[in-house]
Amino acid sequence: MRRQGGAPQGLLTALAAVLLTVIVAAPFLFIALQAIFPKIGAGSLAAPFSAMADVLSAGRLPRATLNTLIMGVGTVIVSALIAVPLAAIRALYRLPGAALWDVIFLVPFMIPPYIATLSWVMTGQPRGYLEQLTGQNIAGLLFSVPGIVIILALHCFPVVYFALSRSFAAIGGRFADVSRVFGAGPLRAFLRVTLPLALPGLAASLILVFAMAIEEYGTPAVLGTRIGFRVLVTGIDEAIGDWPVDLPGASTLALVLVAMATAAYLAQRRLLARGGFETTGSRPLQADRRPLGRATLPALLLFGAVALVSTGIPLLAVLATALAKTISGGLAPENLGLQNFTAVLATSTTARSALLTSLGLGLVAALLTGLLGAFAAFVVLRTRARGRFYVDLLAALPNAAPGVVVALGMILLWNQPWWPITPYNTLSILVLAYVLLLLPQPVRYTTAALQQIAPSLDAAARVSGASELTMARRILLPLIGPHLLVAMLLVFVVAARELVASLLILPVGHQTIATFIWRQFDQGSVGLGMAMAFVTICLTTLLPLVVLIAARRTEDIG
Template sequence: MRASRLLIPLCTASLGLLVAVPLLFILLQAVFPQLAQGSLAAPLSHLSATLGDPVLLELTGNTLALGVAVVLVSALIGVPLGVLRGLFQVPFARMWDLLLLVPFMVPPYIAAMGWILLLQPGGYAQQILGIHLGPLLFSFAGVVLVMALNLFPAVYFAVSRAVASSGSRLADVAQIFGASRWRAFVWVTLPLALPALGASLLLVFASTIEEYGTPAVLASNAGFFVLVTGIERRFSDWPVDLPGAALLSVILMGLAMTAWLAQRWLTSGRDYATSTGKPTDVAPRPLGAWRWPVLLLFATVVASATLAPLFSVAATAFTGTLSGGLSPDNLSLRHFEALFSQGSEALSALAFSFSLATAAALLTGMLGALIAYTVLRVPGRATAVLDAMTMLPNAMPGIVVAVGLILAWNQPWLPITPYNTWVLLLMAYACLLLPYPLRYAHAALRQLGQNLEACAFVHGVSFTRTLRHVVLPLVAPAVAAAMLLVFAIASRELVASLLLAPVGTQTVSLFIWRQFDQGSIGQGMAMSLVTIALTCALVAMAHGLNAWAGRRRSLRA
């Protein structure tokens, strides 16, 4: 079993390189302002100037306000819809599920641009309906609404699945003993869904405070700046303020970690579970007279969250010019023709993004499976440390990882460095997306048990051969599904690409972003449409693979 013992140092070194090193250099740069010059002189000398800057308090307050507001609006939309979907026979339920999955797969900066083109003065809404909502869109409320419409599906799916799994049988028992329907829901049904709700709201908060595209595209027009845009400005504006960027990164990571700890505190010791051992009746109930109001509610939300921004993206991609408006004479495929013409910059961006996303999927899939196996199968105190290290990427926003990698690998004393190469971008993707294959592999291994491995060892099979021929084939479907998700997300990731892409190259997200910045909105939206279609197809493949893996495990059981 010596080979299994080698997994601990191997996994620890990998996590240290991808996660611990950028985190360490962010903390060091926040303490030592001259670290980039190779000096540890004058520690904390910049602290008073940075912390005393009134802009810092404004950025932090704006970030918190935006995160909390988006969480509240997402819960306001997602919880009622999730409860209705989980407990009742909602008409066209699977169609709504599919349509509500789309906003979560549309890159937020693309959705924000779609809303701008739709609701701005002279936009598509004014061309069709004669009205525009520019004052609302370019305000704090507009930013919150746009981000919530992009993120609330996380709450909807978590709540609907949790409520559906518990059913309404226990709430019925409570009503038999005199509880009203509302009290039975609040004290029985809702507590059973609390862990899933808490996890989804944490995801919404973390996604909000680390999102760069929407604040940069929409919030900045409303004069509303957050920590993420503040960090990016300190890197892009001259003179470059590395200590300030590092300190803002520490504050942003502290907010993400605080939210994670708060979610654990709210759900730890407050989980509820049934203990009767009897199967639960999960058959949804008919809506009766509420059928049509509920149908209208789902249709309204889907039209707002999914169809409206997608219409804006497609309309811009298929029109010749924005000034020509929505008219048959302005319909054109010229943006797609330019996109895929020979030697086009877009094709280079697609090839580079897909190659990098493939490498990220392979790296995170292999590393996630090894780490999950080590944590679950290899005994020892070092395993607990390794398990704790796997939690760090969850509290490290994308811009924090990018800043940490820049600080770590741009030191003058390094003899060799991946800085300004695609390798650094791959490391950022791996750090950010490692939790996906790690969680999938962890769940698959917990369901398999250890009897098959023990049987192989008893019959003299080596550890490496058991890992290759027994364990890997059984967890491969779940890991493959996670790798498809990693590919889909990595191929459209923005903030790390914006800071780390090598000079002279660009990813799909950078190509779209620069098209928007240069005023080539139509070509940017054409690429966006291709990206959205690809993401939806890959997520559907991942869902199919995961379902197939579940069926295989159930057949073996």
């Protein structure tokens, strides 16, 4: 419908377009230019596409692409194997402690994979905790492609578990019971009705897992490098970080990675746009959950085993390392002490300043990303100016931006010698990177919230005498507020512990939480790093839980 396309709307759209062009589009553009024109850094457009040919002929690109696919597909398969049975049991049967299991399975998703990987190294390496306890080590499995895949799957499976148990429950209540009335047994009802109806949602969550896996840096960097398993992300990292720096090569690998991530994002969006069947009714009936009977104990054992491997062991290993006076002292009561924690929290240590830097950066990034994301969503949904399609496109672009690519874009864009002033080599470059990386979160949350606000609520305010801006301030902002807050919290949590972009564009003289942990593991005190990791996990897992519960309460007004 046509509404007043007056000056303020055009102005707002133009402002959003300019902001997103500088923050989002420009880094991607520079990556593409660098990949095509390898000498563009020297101001020359000579020898276009030659770098691509080099990368291809050296066999680096096909190998890294294939390895990335192996890692992504493998993670998808293992995640599905773990999550589908758990989700079916959780949704369709009366599982003791169901709500508790849900909370427990949130934790592995909240633990950054690099921390989980480091803790598994501590556990499984020769003379690691496992060997100290059982006499066996699993270094062979750990430092292998299956090892990488399993550790990533243990991080990613909650995505599938939560998506699927929700749709199983809804479908089980609405449709499967109907099929049972018409004569299908429980297994047939599951195979013929529940599972097929849940397939779009399952596929969408598996594609999300694929995207998470191929963008992951920490796990393949720790475990893969030692066995020569190079994926696109680690390939880009080496091309930027190792001498001689190969920016055209990095850009070419980045383009392939972005293409894969884009394909995954588009496929997922398409599946979700078709709509799950579980949302057909206005009021999904809760399934009458069936008793597990004699299967109760095996089911609990299964849930317990997954919880132990995905949550218990990594947390315990982090804690054991953090509490160890010396690593060589091993698991022994007399080797326990709090000195690593005191060091992290004590004044004027690198650890404490890294902690504060990250928390500050996370806060600023959350505020800016939230504002920009809400602004972009508003322009896309509630204005009629022509530029909003461009704004929509740019706001979605970061969905296909792995951290390593964002860092590369930041380097290529802001490290140009001709900038009179540049955020490069200051903390603000990290803020810019985090905003770009996490923009999709507030956009997604506020878009969903805005879509739920009936247009008549706007219209009622306008007819009552409110101008467009007054309406946005008095009606829309309070209504999307709780959702925006949740999105900003998510941005804060992820930004505060982001690893790969921070490693690559960290300004001299600064550390963040993630880079501190990473460097301590490489060449410093592992115990200090793990103490930092433990503090981080607590901060970034408990804080969101508390705020989410509080936010759920305020959402009652909706």
